[in-house]
Amino acid sequence: MAFADALAWDDKGLIPAIAQEAATGDVLMVAWMNREALLQTALRGEAVYYSRSRQRLWHKGEESGHVQQVLDIRLDCDQDVLLLQVRQWGHTPGIACHTGRHSCFYSHLQGGQWQDRPDAPVLKAPAQIYGAS
Numbered sequence: 001m002a003f004a005d006a007l008a009w010d011d012k013g014l015i016p017a018i019a020q021e022a023a024t025g026d027v028l029m030v031a032w033m034n035r036e037a038l039l040q041t042a043l044r045g046e047a048v049y050y051s052r053s054r055q056r057l058w059h060k061g062e063e064s065g066h067v068q069q070v071l072d073i074r075l076d077c078d079q080d081v082l083l084l085q086v087r088q089w090g091h092t093p094g095i096a097c098h099t100g101r102h103s104c105f106y107s108h109l110q111g112g113q114w115q116d117r118p119d120a121p122v123l124k125a126p127a128q129i130y131g132a133s
């Protein structure tokens with residue numbers, strides 16, 4: 001896995017990975033990968049992250065079906081951030097966020113406060129996405 005040696009892994013062996021919807025350019029989410037997550041992502045062609053909160057590999061969509069097909073894996077100039085070009089499956093329009101929104105970046109600074117963007121609605125209730133399991 002020589003390609004992984006080129007990366008500037010942090011002191012926990014992780015690297016941030018941005019998921020960008022290839023068709024729209026929308027930034028969907030930011031998560032983390034360890035070496036195994038990157039290898040799995042490259043092998044499967046679907047995003048596999050390392051969840052720091054759950055401390056295990058996380059195949060995005062494993063519960064929700066909201067998997068991310070990875071079309072390209074890009075690396076920035078100093079090798080410390082990955083950028084995934086993805087197609088977000090499971091719902092139209094795509095839902096990447098576990099809050100049921102298209103993107104995790106649904107909050108913005110407005111009048112000195114963080115407020116939900118009116119153009120970033122909940123597309124499906126989280127209880128409907130995850131409740132059955």
Ligand SMILES: N=c1c2ncn([C@@H]3O[C@H](COP(=O)(O)OP(=O)(O)OP(=O)(O)O)[C@@H](O)[C@H]3O)c2ncn1[C@@H]1O[C@H](COP(=O)(O)O)[C@@H](O)[C@H]1O
Nearest residue numbers: 030031051052053059060061062063064065096097098104
């Ligand atoms: N589905 C998501 C999910 N989708 C997007 N994100 C975002 O992905 C980022 C990383 O998630 P985690 O918190 O798991 O990982 P982390 O940032 O390393 O850990 P923390 O420091 O945040 O604790 C967060 O910024 C989340 O906003 C999600 N975070 C968690 N989940 C959970 O993952 C589980 C599986 O979901 P699916 O993959 O959709 O089946 C469910 O229990 C979901 O609630």
Ligand SMILES: [Mg+2]
Nearest residue numbers: 030031052053
């Ligand atoms: Mg987090």
Ligand SMILES: [Zn+2]
Nearest residue numbers: 097098099104
């Ligand atoms: Zn989110």
